[in-house]
Amino acid sequence: MEVLEKLDRRQIETLTAVRKGQNEVRGASLNFIADALGIRAPSALGRLTTLERLHLVTRYRGKTRLSAQGEACLLEYRRHHRVAESLFQHLGLSVDATHAAALEVDLAFSHRTIDRLCEAEGHPKECPHGEPIAPCSTRAGTEAS
Ligand SMILES: [Zn+2]
Numbered sequence: 637m638e639v640l641e642k643l644d645r646r647q648i649e650t651l652t653a654v655r656k657g658q659n660e661v662r663g664a665s666l667n668f669i670a671d672a673l674g675i676r677a678p679s680a681l682g683r684l685t686t687l688e689r690l691h692l693v694t695r696y697r698g699k700t701r702l703s704a705q706g707e708a709c710l711l712e713y714r715r716h717h718r719v720a721e722s723l724f725q726h727l728g729l730s731v732d733a734t735h736a737a738a739l740e741v742d743l744a745f746s747h748r749t750i751d752r753l754c755e756a757e758g759h760p761k762e763c764p765h766g767e768p769i770a771p772c773s774t775r776a777g778t779e780a781s
């Protein structure tokens with residue numbers, strides 16, 4: 637089972653907050669992460685400890701960064717979300733409605749299902765909001781053959 641399929645919405649939001657708060661030089665501070673999530677610092681620390689155990693973030697002198705695995709996980713999540721948005725747009729939802737609808741399913745769908753949906757949608761390059769969709773393994777396989 638892929639890591640992403642074990643994560644819940646709160647964990648995805650926490651990874652997103654870490655990414656927002658980190659830069660080239662240093663990781664995100666606990667206060668930044670807590671503020672971004674609208675929770676208290678001890679709760680934020682609890683979430684970070686869990687993510688650290690999953691090897692998705694690293695912590696050093698109170699600052700937190702995404703690990704390579706955490707970065708890859710967030711990238712994969714975005715792919716799930718944007719492929720789902722494209723599908724819902726195709727099914728007739730307005731661009732505005734696709735985001736909320738995708739949030740209902742993006743973590744529930746497996747990589748395999750997302751790849752199949754991506755293929756069925758003709759491998760869209762962008763979500764309805766113009767954000768890029770990373771190429772899927774199905775397309776990589778097609779191009780190789
Ligand atoms: Zn694809």
Ligand SMILES: [Zn+2]
Binds near residue numbers: 721735763764
């Ligand atoms: Zn979008």
